[in-house]
Amino acid sequence: MKFHTFLLAVLSVWGTLHFYIFLHLSALPVLRFLPMRLWVLVGVVAFSSYPATRMLKSSFKHAQWTHVLDLFASNWIGVMFLLFICLATVDIATLGGRIFSAHAVTIRCCAVAVAVLLSAVAMFQGSRQPEITVLECRLKNLPAERDGLTLTVLSDLHLGTLIGEKWLRGIIDQVHSTKPDAVLIVGDLIDSRMEAVLPMIPTLKTLHAPMGVWAVTGNHEYYAGITESVRLMEDAGFGVLRDGHVQLAPGIVLAGVDDLPTRKARLDESSPIIAALAGRTHKDAVILMSHAPVQTELASVKDVGLMLSGHTHGGQIWPFSFLVKMKFPHLVGAHDIGDMKLVIGRGTGTWGPRMRLWKRAEIIHITLRAENEKCQSAYF
DSSP: OHHHHHHHHHHHHHHHHHHHHHHHHHHSTTTTTSOHHHHHHHHHHHHHHHHHHHHHHHHSTTOHHHHHHHHHHHHHHHHHHHHHHHHHHHHHHTTTTTTTGGGHHHHHHHHHHHHHHHHHHHHHHHHSOOEEEEEEEEOTTOOGGGTTOEEEEEOOOOBSSSSOHHHHHHHHHHHHHTOOSEEEEESOOBOSOHHHHGGGHHHHTTOOOTTOEEEEOOHHHHHHOHHHHHHHHHHTTOEEOSSEEEEEETTEEEEEOSOHHHHTOOSSTTOHHHHHHTTOOTTSEEEEEOSSOOSHHHHHHTTOSEEEEOSSGGGSBTTHHHHHHHHOSSOSEEEEETTEEEEEOOOSSOSSSSOOBSSOOEEEEEEEESSOOOOEEEEO
8 A cells, every 4th residue: 555655756746747747838829829739649659658667677687778867867867857947946936936026037037947958967967977076085904014005996986778788888998097906886776677787797897806796686686686686796897895894805894785775774783884883903903884874973983994985976966965855965076074074976877767967977986094184076
C-alpha cells in the first residue's frame, strides 16, 4: 500500500508539472498557432517518455534506438525542471501576470528563452569530460614517511546506457594521468542496469594503482542488485570494502561502508561505521569511504581523519542544489567536522539528465600531508 501511495504521489507531481508547463507554452503568442490537440499530444508524449523508455529498454535491451530515447527522456527531466523554475519565478514575481500585466506575455517568453538557454548550457557541461580537482589534506596520525601519498577519488560514475565505455576509457586515462598511489571509488559505479555494465569489465580492469583500486557501494548498486554489483566490482579487480577496513599502507587504515541511507543505518553503537573501524590500531591514520555524507559527526569522534563521500552530485542542476542541501547540509567540497576532513565529490558522471549547471563533473586528486592543517583546493 505504501508503494502505491508513493507512486500515486510521484505521478501526481509529475503530471501537475507537465500541465503547468504546457499550459503556459500553449498560451505564448509565438506558439499559439499550434492546435490544442497537438499540445495535448506533445504533453502526453513528454509525460510518458521517461516511464515508457524504462519499459522499452527492458524489452529491447540491446537496441540502439532505445539509447536515443533514453537520452531524450532523461534530458527532458532537466529541461522540464528549468522551464518550471523560470516560469514559476515569473508567475510569483508578477503575481500570475497581475503586476506588469501589459508586459506579462513578453516576460513569460523571456522566461522560456532563459530556460532553453540554461538547458543548452547544462547539456554542454554534462557532456564534457570531468575536471580534476586537486586537494592537499593534512591528515591526523599520518606517519611522516607517508607524507605525500596520493589518492584519486571517483564517485557517482553511473555507468550504464547513457554513460558508456567511451566515457569510461576517458575517465581511466585521466585517473592514470594523476599517477595516484591508490584509486578510491565512492559508490554508484553502476547506474541501474547490470547488463549494460557487464561488457565494460575488461575496460574497468585496466584501472590500476600501486596500492590498488578500492570501492564501496552506493544506493544504485542496491537498485541494480547488491550481490551482482559487488561481484562485478570484484571481477574488475577492485577491493570492495563492506563495513570493513584494510591496511592501505603501514600507518594508514582504509575503511568503507555499504550505503548507509539505503540500509537505514541507525546512528548508535550498531552503526556500520563502528563495525568498519572495529579492530584497527588506534595510532593509525584512518580514511573512511561512505557514499552518502551522513553520520559525519560519528565518524569524526571515532578518530576518522578523512571521510570521502559523493551522492549529492553537488545538486547537479542549479538551483536543484538548494533542495539537496536541505537534506545534506554539507553539499559538496571540503569541510572540517571536528578534527576530521570531509570531502564530498560532485560526481564523475551524472544521474538522469546528461546535464550539469553550473560546474561540470569532477575527479578528485588528494595529496596527504602529515601536518594537521586545512584542505586547500586548486584546479588544473
